[in-house]
Amino acid sequence: MNHTDGAFVDVLQFLIMGIQRGSIYAMVAMGFNMIYNATGIINFAQGEFVVLGGLMMVTLTMAYNLSIVFAFILTVLFLIIAGILMERLTINPVKQPTVLRLIIITIAVSIIIKGAAMVFWGKGSHYMRHFSGTESLDFYGARILPQTLWIFAILFFVVVAYILFFNYTMTGKCMRACAINRDAARLAGINDRKMVMLSFALSAGIGAIAGIIITPIIQMDYARGAMLGLKGFGAAVLGGLGNSMGAVVAGVLLGILEAMGAGYISSHYMDAIALVILLFVLFIRPSGIFGSSEAMRLKEF
Amino acid sequence: MKRILILVCLCAAMVFSASTIYANPEAYHVGCAFAVTGKASWLGEPERNTVEMIAKQINDNGGINGHPLVLHIEDTQGDNTRAVNAVKKLIKKDKVCAIIGTSRSGTSMAAIPVATQSEIPMISCASAAVITTPVEQRKWIFKVGPDDSDAARNIFEHMNAHDINKIGILTGTTGFGAAGREQLKEIAGEYGIEIIADETYNPTDTDMTAQLISIRKTGAQAVINWSIVPAQSIVSQNMQQLKLTIPLYQSHGFANIKYAEAAGDSAEGCIFPAGRIMAVDTLSDDHPQKAPLTEYKKAYESTYNEHVSTFGGHAYDALWILVNALKKVGDDPAKLRDELENTTFVGVGGIFEYSEKDHCGLDKDDFALLTVKDGKFVVLKD
Amino acid sequence: MKGKNSAGFLALIIGIIATPFLVTNDYYLGVLIFAAFNSLACIGLCLLMGYAGQISIGHGAFVAIGAYTSGILTAKLAWSPWLAMLCGILLVIVIAFCLGIPALRLKGHYLAMATLGFASIVHIVVVAAVDLTGGPSGIVNIPRLDLFGYVLNSDRQYFYFSWGVVALGIYIAFNLINSRMGRGLQAIHGSEDAAASLGINITSYKVQVFMLSAVFASVSGSLYAYYVNYIDPGPFDVGHSVLLVTMVAVGGLHNIWGALIGAIFLSLLPEFLSFLSEYLEAFGIEYQPDFDTLIYGSILLIIMLFLPEGIFKGITGSMGSVVSSVKKSLGRTAGREQ
């Protein structure tokens, strides 16, 4: 090889790949947090939202030849509807919700979505064209795909939109109020059931975006959800459950840890390295890096 | 109360009717256990499709010496426990005379004790060498998947011819990848080739950049990517992205045109050993396999409207080998087994020559080295 | 054990003894044997979840450790299967102790994540440590178990043996629940502060019951290895841990019988589905096994939506109402006769 060798270039390359992985974990984790804040449960079907988003996008762009932008919007809308349906049909009817029961329900939903995706899209792996070409760009010697830049940009956009939504819109503020104290929010006239529905819609939407932007790089098949969900859950917990900005940082961190671990320690134990660190963080700080133990006490199992 | 009664009656009717439908003493019952759904469904689905197609063909032509062929197809979901249950169900409940499958090496290994104990011949579609070795312990087990070592030998011979002697290997952590990794490490020495980087990736992995950079750092002259999962098509994309231009060799697990499609132009020029089914069109007419290959490809692609794959080919070979044996000796499992050991068959995977010592029947000449050219598999010429 | 539970236990024993006489086909026995393995792990998990109130989505790892300890020691080092199983038990006790002390300080979702993380780490190690575990290729030629020099070769023998172990497990579980320790655990579940104020060492109790439930899982793994004679990482992934939790929740969290019924139900469900497809095809209805996943998920969802306390409570509840209505009508007729 030529001048591109060198420790610095490698570090840079790992960093880029790590952030790319981590961006997806971050978005999955944000989806987890939204539902967690509204209901106190972890939605095990979050990874399936990502899968559905990716597969839907593949169909719209590859089979129906829609433009990327149009397909993007359509897919997100589709997933928002799916999220609302999930909440109305499986979460809302539950009369005495206990956390474990709701979690098992989300597991059941994830199995159903997986089964449905398998029937509709088949078992094969689906690929789609990159948003803007596959010719990788040079970045101080490291190589970066245009798609990777898209991923960074869209993550940034989602985070900004998230902050704006929760800090500057009435609905967003109501959702935050519900997350902090549901009873008080209800007394203040906020319809908490509606907020739960909204949280499902939004987190399905974020899942869809994650699925759409990652599919050109990783390809999508019906069974990918579990792994994405697990990693996203890890990021959410690492960042402190309920803390979405913490989740973004933790997600990116987790991605970088994995890439560095694979590059410098051992690809055989790549995933284990990140998990071991995650466990140690939990053992030292039982409520995640950015979580407060007070908030944790409010939402016990 | 009434409703329950009706339900009971309905169930009874179902049991009764189902048992009469299957009670056909003339028929030959063959069991198939494939990973039709689940994590290895890309193996099981073409296999299932293939056997259903052939069975229909056989029955339309009057069966086997007049006996209709009844297939009992079970889905293992690629899961060991389900595989054990499926094979047991086929043997004990459906009373099949032989079993085709399972799709994965792991499920085959789990099912082997069941078939052996029940003394029912089983033709596995997986490729790990341990399935049929040591042959004394595998009296009842045959396989149609080629040995990994033969595929590896083809690659190493090509490397010798091109003066490549320091390589990096990249394997998937599935039974297929792990068996390949073992074989590569074991026989590389025979060819004077040194493995200077040994990396793995998970079937669920999405990015192999880190592994490829580690390989690049060692200065390897070529990469062998040995895997059967869809994730393997990411490897060539990552190489293209990293501008890593050393030759890429793939395993016979790459022999699925979908993988090449997924990898896009990054897969151009990679070299891999495969059964000749993948490049029938570029095969010379006097090759003995030309006829069966063309026939199978044509039939499969017109029936299912999708590309033929090596894995469906395994099922094709397994079923025809079994049917030929059924023609000769009928459906007594012990006789079938003895007959299988004397089988010679020109099939999709190659020319099978089973013997008492060899329950795999293929050798390294049954592989051809292929490459990807313009998005198609062609026989490598150099 | 007392009252209803001992009646239930008696019924279980009779059921175990009678089943192989009613079910002579080895296939069905085989399915029930696998159900026994899951039952055993679920009974242990139920002690932890239902009685001590601690969730663990990591018990698949203990099953794996049991199976692999047995597999490695017997197939590679030719140890006695019993000794190997004992080593598996000791190993999980040590591991559960080391994991439990920091992990059981966590609560709710954090504990769930920690145990889930543990399960995936164990799975990754099992896949990657090729020299020890055989990696994805697994371990072959694991011997069958022998009982007093008598090898358990047939499915019937193994059925009796494995369900015997399950019965023993249930016996142990009920003893524990109705003991000083069991009351302590339920107290912890009710109020940790009150339990501590009565002198119950909460951490120690949680860790102890965690270790006990890990032992159940480990034994179930060992039995699996001796039955299938081959292990690879496939059956021990994170999905298996989640499945075990689901089994316990579906059956009924707060009752050992619930855990047992949940485990049996979800172990048999996939086989039922494969029958379903056969019957539908026999009636000429095209049925693809692809729908299995969908149906499986739907059944799970329906149970959780309509039987919030699990199948066990659902069944006993409706049985109870039937019994009471029968009693009522009997009482009425009796009254008339007087």
Add this chain to the structure above:
Amino acid sequence: MSNSILELEMLRKNFGGVVAVSDLSLHIEKGCVTSLIGPNGAGKTTIFNLVTGFVEPSSGQIKFAGRRLTKMKPHTIASIGIGRTFQNVQIFPKMSVMENIMVGRHLRSRAGIFYSSVLPPFLRKEEKKIQEAAEKQLHFLGLAQHAHLPAGSLPLGNQRMLEIARALALEPRLLLLDEPASGLNARETIAMGELIEKIKQMNITVLLVEHDMELVMDISDYVAVINFGRLIAEGPPAEIQENRDVITAYLGE
């Protein structure tokens, strides 16, 4: 007060910037009923939590029968003879009344996980003893007729009784009662007062937090008044009733 069983020395507890207990020193005499009174938020429950090890003091120390309690875990403190109840009743609602009290016998029995689960016949004797002791407590408190009901189904008054019975099953030397009469009606309050008298006669020292002044003045041997985490007065009930500081603290200026 040479005969003290519990000694608080310069005890201090900060929660963040808030000082809940401020350099408080107090000696509790053996065999007496001592009441802690003071307005809401004065730090009474914090003192209970400090004594029973649920929170750690920021500084200062606690001595029980001559032993320092600093850094001890709640269950260890229970084992050396301090029982307590909680302000918001903390019974085990799903267990029966009887079982609740049997939990209280925890420290007076020994069976560990192995013996409990594997060899119960060896434990019959112990189990029988636990039951007998629990029954004795039930009779003592007049809850015997409810023995097999789930504890959660009892009315609040009985739940408070049960909680005390459970703590008594521990056979403590010191019993901390956190507002035992709150939420009770007049009749129940009188019964509670009688119960506390009986406990005193059993030679158990009682430390009481209570807002019902009539009850406090009626049954206490000694009263300590706390405001803003500080001890503002202590002495026999009659003396306290006359104390100007106390009246100011309760009624404001």
